[in-house]
Structures are given as structure tokens and as C-alpha cells.
Amino acid sequence: MSSSVSPDLRIEPWRVVVFYFVAALVFSLLAIRLFRLQVFEGQSWLGRAVDNYTREISVPSSRGIIYDRNGVILARNIASYNIVITPALLPDDLADIQRIYRELSEIIDVPVNSGTLDDAKLFATCVPGPGIAQLVELGESLAPYTPVPIACDADEIIARIVRERAVAWPGVSVQIDPVRDYPTGSLTANIIGFLGPIPASQLDFYEDLGFVAGRDKIGYAGVEITLQDILAGVNGKRVVEVDVAGKELRNLEPPIQPVAGRNVRLALDIRLQKAAEGALLDEISGWNAYFGQVRISSGVTIAMNPKTGEVLAMVSYPTYENNRLARFIPAYYYQQLSEDPRHPLLNNAISSEYPPGSVFKLSTATGALNEGVVTVDQTIYAPGQLILTEKFSPNDPGRERPFVDWIYDENPAGFGEIDYLRCIAFSSNVCFYKLGGGYEDEIPEGLGILRLGEYARALGYGEPSGIELPGEADGLIPSPQWKRINQGENWSTGDTYIASVGQGYVLSTPLQVLMSGATIAAGGKLMQPTIVREELDDDGRLLRPFQPIMKWDITETPLITNFDCDGGYCLEMETKSTVDPFVVEQVQRGMRMAVTNSRGTLNDLFGDFPVAVAGKTGTAEYCDDVALKANRCTFGNWPTHSWTLAYAPYEDPEIIIMAFMYNGGEGASVAGPVVQRVMEAYFELKSIDLAVGSGG
């Protein structure tokens, strides 16, 4: 041992031991922690790592195109050009970036600098405001590989210029977004509808189907909503690996291609639709000009093939311009539409309920003849007005009340002695009061409200038709039970009388009125009204050919519940009956007589029409908020809706048209001309088609 080593040179060994101990302790702690993270929790951290680099990208599918029956496009997708900058692809040199911003700014008219970065955060995508530099800076801080929209929905020419010049502008590109376009706009807005963003309340439902909130749109109205599943298609999916900047590196799974939505061909004939709109608007503006005020605030006209149920035209006035809602729904416009008291967003043809008035007499006529309340040969005395006893119960002594015929003002003597067919043709109220409610010995037992209801429902009243349009109303066929529940009052004899002529509590949609006429016209067959004809694939191949659906045939399907009535009390029986085809034929004859007989309600309009027309008019008294305010809801002063229903050719009907004018006045003179013009247009188009068809 060397003597040069002095003891105080040495470190005390225990101090080294303590140091080693501390070091061992620290290293062990680190190792334990490492073990916990990597071995115990390894799987969950691995999951987080996979989440980090895995991104699911939804590939949008294209929405189906909507055509009319002749292939005219009613809804399509057009390109909307967005000028975008991908921050990560911009050049490195700041001067180059500034040059790009400056040159781009001159073309797209967005300032290079405007506001601060914090201001830019407040703007939603595509809302003009922030400058280019601010938008890019914001986008870069979030996801540098995601393109930032600088100018949305740019003009096509500008988009083309930008795309050409973008060769010298790394990072700048033109993104093409599909936007729904409606070439026929307001003409078909009530049928086609429009699209909107997925609402928060339905987010889960649509996300499960693969939709992407904020990007994908769904139908909000019209067939865009009812045919959503057909039109939308299925989004594709790609699972990609991304780096921290969001740059896509590779597909992790084989990509699933999007399935394009199917195209749809509607039953609508856009030419007839245009003619119908023209006829309706002309008539409304003509009358409003005549009265010097906006008297007719809304109107409807529908044309349908009674044998197939295909709706060829459906116009509801007022309407809206769905192209204005195509890119996004502007708040001011939507507010304007929803606050309009005439409800332009509502399709009045199916969503509004009105008293049908005399067009409802078809139900009474069918029922009364089928139930033997009246015979065809029987003559009925129809004076100008009828004094009837209004009773609320069988033992009620009652109160006498006049029930007036529409002819009363013209001729207080009324129609006089008329038969069943003339009751229909002249639309005699007194006659139908008697048929519905009975009258002394002449009609000992009327049809009664319960049986009337059965026949009305058989003709299509009282429930939604099931047409492929959203928001259909039920209509209302009242019954004593309904009145007790909803009005807190007994059914009175007077209620039956006025229900027999489609007044009082009876309500229906214009489409239901059309269906009742169509059922008679088609000899008792109620065809399912449909706006959709066929589904087509991208190449125009038929996927689902049109197949008319018959809801029922009143002459074959037992629909009419029988009642056992005794002294006003009726019991529902288990048996159901059909309508005798003879009865339907007689009602047809009555409607035909309305045209052929010189005193018939449609004689003036269709008497000289080259095709044999049959029809029925209606003038329905009503009272609503507007009428109440104008103090019109008093006896003899009621405002009236105007209805007309007509089909042709009488022998083999192929078209049935109805028109409705809100507060229009007399049916034949206000709604009638609309039906006449649409009818003319229909046959004119038919002859054109035939000429073209035979020529080709």
C-alpha cells in the first residue's frame, strides 16, 4: 500500500452507498413507471397512437337527379366553385406568399389583409370578412393540409382564371362543391322542396347512416325529403394514415366507393304544370284586379290521371323560390316566408284543410242512392229554401231554421221538381239536405251523418292520401262522437243537413276533393295519387318501373260499414257492403249533366268543349280569422271558397282537374275557368305529343 495515500482522501464508503442507493431508487422508479406505461397500459396507449394517425374520410355521394315525366330536369347538382388555399402547400418564401396573395386578391376581390387573426376566428366558413392572410394563418394553425376557402361560390369565369393561374401559385386551387340547382324554381318548389343542413336533433340518426354533419345536406321539403333515402345514395369511406399536419399518407383499408343516389322521374308534366300555374295566377290576379284588392290570397290546382293516380300538375299559390335556399338557407328569406300569413312554404294542395262545399255532394249522392234513400226516378221538390227543425236530441222539440239553396238569391222559387241526376247537375242544396237528413214523407229516412262519413271515406276523404309529399293533412269527416269530444255539444239534425252539402264541420284538402272525383270518374277505383313515376340509375336504366297502385275499388272492396238505425240512434254492424256500380254510373251521369244541361253548373264552361267533360262545382262558406275580423261571418254574408272539379273524356276518363280559390266566391265562375284552361292545355299537349309521336 502506498504511503502517499492519506485517509482523508477517501470518501466515506457509507456516503457512496447512500449515493448509490438514491441512484438505484431513482432508476427503479423510472423503470417501474416505464413498465406501467409500456406493459400494463400498453394496449390502451397503442390505441391512442392508432387514433392519432387514423382518419376516416367520408367520400360524398352524388344526389340523384329529379326529372319530370318527359325527362325535363327539375333538380340537379351543379358545380359551385370555391377558391381555396392549402397552407402547407404555399411556398416557403414569405415574399412569394405575399405576391400570391396580392395577385389572387386582385382577381377574387378579397383583401390581402383585413382585421386580425382573432377577428377571423369569429367568421364562419365562407362568410366574407377576413383577409386572405388571416384566413390562411387561421387555417394553418388548425390543419395545414386542409384547404381553406378564401372565396366561396365564385363566378365560373373567375374560377377558370384562378385555375389557370394557379400553376404559378402553389397552394392555391379551385375546389368544386356540388350544389343543388332547381331549373324550374318556384314552379315546382312546393313539390320538389329544398335541402338543408342536418339538424342537431337528427345528427345521430344521419351519422349512423354515414352522413357528415356540416357537409352533407338532407331534404327539408317536398320530394327532396320524402325521397331522401332514394336520392341521397351512400357516402363512401376511406380510412387513411395521416401525419401530425393532417397530410394523407396512405389508405389503411381498401376504400369503399360512394354509391350515387338514384335518379327519380316524377309523374309531373312540367308543361302542364306551367300551364296550370299560368291559369291559376291569371285568374287570381284577374279577380284581384277586378275587386281592386287582394281578395283571393291563395289557390290550388291539381291535374291527375284518375286511372293511374299520376299527378301531372300540382300548383299551390303562393309559393317560394327554392333556388334561393339551395346553397344555404338565408335567414331573412326564410323568416319572410315563414311569417307570411299566406304560408308560401306550405303546399296548400295537401297541407291545408278547407270546407269542400258542394264538391262533397258526390259523397252524399253516392251514399243516398246506394243505401236506397232515393231512387233515380224519384222526383224531389227543391224550393229556394227549406225550413227544417234543428234538434239536438230525438226528444228535443227543436227550433225551426231556414236552410237556403244557392239559387235562392237568383230565384227564390228554387229548382222546383227535379230528379236525382239534376240534383247533382244543378248542385241543389235543398235536394242534398233532404237526401242527407231526410225530409218528411218525401225522404223518410236520410243518409245520416254516420253513413255519409262511410261514403266520404270510401271516396278518399278523412285521411291522408299517402302521396309522396310531406306534411299531408287529414281533413275531417265529423261524427256525433267527434262533436261531443271536440265541441262539447250533441250532434244536431242541422249538422247532418249542412254536412250533406260539405259545409259545417267537414274539412278536406284539395287533393282529397280530387280523389273523390277521380274515384267516381274511374268507376269506383280509387288510385293511389302519386307524384313519383320511376327510379332510374345513372345511365337512365329503369330500376323500378311505374306500377299504378289501386287503394281500393268501392264497387268491389267492402268498405261501407252498415248501420242499424232506429229513430236517430244508429248501431254499427259487423257487415260491410260495397257500392253498386250502377250507383257510380248514376253519379257520373249527374256530373256529366252539369255540363250538358243548360242549367248545369258547368254548362257555360264546358258545354262547347270538344271533349266530353263531367264535373262538379263547389262554393263553400267559411269563417276564419281573416273573415271574422272583416265581420263577414254573419248569416247571408259568409265569404266563400271556390271549387271546381272536372274530368274528361266522360266515356273513358284520362284526366281529372280540380281548382280551388281561397275566398274565390262562386265555384263555377272563379275556379271553373282555371280548370277549363288546364283542361284545354292538357288536350293540346296530348295532341302535340301524338303528332310528335306519329311524326317520329
Next chain:
Amino acid sequence: MQRNLSWRHFDFWLLGAVVLAIAFGIAMIDSAVAGNAELVDYPNRQAIFAGIGLVVIALIAAIDYNYWLVLYRPIYLVMMILLIFLFMSARAVFGAARWFQVGVIFIQPTELSKLVVILILARYFENTKGEPRDLRWIITSLLWTMGLTIWILLQPNLSNVIVIMVIWIVMMWMNGLQLKHLVSFAFGGLALVTAAFPFLQEYQQQRVLTFFFPDPNATYGETYNIEQAKIAIGSGGWLGKGYGQGSQVQLRFLKVRHTDFIFSAISEEFGFIGALMVIAILAFILWRCIRAARLARDVSGTMIAIGVAALVFFQGAVNIGVNLNLIPVSGLPLPFISYGGSGLLSLMLGVGLVESVIMRHRAMEF
């Protein structure tokens, strides 16, 4: 003095461990910067620094460490001037001046200053080896230390101040620091930290707060780095995802993966086994340094080896602790492995000093 100089006594085990760590580090840096065009030179640069470092080790080992102690005055002064100049100069990065730029190379005098403190303290303890370990002894050593440290504190660079203070405490401990003093230091230090917290830079306060009270609503940025480090480490599993295969590293979810968070990168690509190897190498280097300290022929030699051991140990433990989210983010590199020329050269200088000590150890062993 020359009688003991023999390359036979050169600690090749220590050198081997250091070279292994550095080589592993360069390989890892290469993996970590893949795909980043700006950092593509880094593995080469690190290799060049390592090459220079090996020369430095050889040179320093060849020179008797006591020469440096004789030159303590100019060394101390030059170091102090460099630090003051750094403090004054305006190259502010993250709010603190940390380096000089010479050409394309950034020099961090702070890294070198840790070794200067070791040398100065080694000389001081050599000179006072016969004196009682009283308060005066402690305070004088603290004053020597603070002469350099104060400028680092002013940068402000709290992490390195803590490193130096730990080196100082470890060297005093080995030199016979009394337990009662250590205990009172511990409490005093705690009190000082509490009192000093309000004076910390905001980002430092934030780091400490984020660590102790993770805000469940904290934004992405605040906890992002450490969260990504945990994902990287945890997802590595037993054997890792393979070299160049770590998704966290290669897809750049892990930040500063070639410096502060290189341990996480290693853990992801080489797994638990690889990470444990890194700890084992550090432990081995530590053991060789302590061994050198125990064999040293004089107090100054012992102290130099102890100081370097403390430096490697503390800096390594803190870096790994940060990676494992055991302590707040500090910004200290992983010795020998993290990218950084100044840090690497300083550490290799330290290894050179230890080799110098071991080559001139006392003859007792023979």
C-alpha cells in the same frame, strides 16, 4: 506524476459505454428527423460533434487534470465573462438567451459552465480537505458556485441552475457534508422554491402548474407534448414498434423528438427493453465514474469524477422523468443521446476529465 500515466489504465469500459450511448443517440436522431427536410443534417452534425468529442476525450485524458485546477482563475473569469455576455446579448429564444451563434453553430456556454463549476469546486474541496465541514465551508463553496450560476439564473435558465445546485450538493455530500446541514438545506430549499415561485417566468409557472394540476379542460397545446410522449412510450410495449417504425415519431406527433423527448422516441421504437437499456447504460456510466472517484489519487480527482457522475445522473434522471410525466417539463437533454453539440461536447469533456482522473489513480490497487 508521470509515473502513473499509462493508457493501460484508461477506462475503455467507460469510453465504450459513452460511445455506445452516442451511437445509439445518432441512430435515434436519424430516425426522429426522418421526413423533416430542415433537420436532415442533424444526425451528421451529431456524428461530427461526437468525433470531435472523442478527440477531446483523448486530449483531456492525456493532460493531468490538476493543470486545469492551477488555471482555475482564468477559466473561472473567462466562463463568467461568457455568461455575462450571453446574459447581455440579445439572441432571445423562448424569452431567454441561451446560445451564441458562431457561423452555423450555436454555442451554449451554460453547458460548459457546469464543468467549470465542477473544476472550481474540486479545487476548493482539495484546498479545504483538512477544514471542518462547518457553515463557513458550505457558504464559501456556495459563493464559488454562485459566481457563475447567478448569470444562468438571470438568463433565466432555472433547469441548469438546479443541475448545478445538485452537483454542488452531491460533491459536498461526498466531501462530508453534515446531515443536519443537509436536512436544513432540504427545508430551506423547499421554502426558497415556494417563495420564488411567483418570480418564475410565466411559462415556467405554467409548466409546473400543468404538471401538478392537470386542467381537464386544458387546451391541446398545453398538455399536447407530454400527452404525445406518453402515447409514444406506452404504445411501444415490450419490444417497441421497430427502428424507424414508430408512428408517433415518424408521423411527427411527438414533438422535439430528437432532443428533449428522444427517450420517448426510443421507448416507442425499441420498447420497454430498449428504454431499460438506455437506463442501464446511464447507470453503467455512473458506476464507472464513481469507481474513478474512489480510485482517484487526490480529493480534486475524486471530486471531478463525482461531479461528472452527478451531472450525468441528475440530467439523465430528470430528462427521463419528464418523458415519463413524473416531473414538470424542464428542457434538459438526455446525456449523450439527445441532439445538441454543446451538451454532447461538454459531457465528453467531462468524460475526458474522468478518464484523466482514472489514468492517474493511486497505486493502491497494485
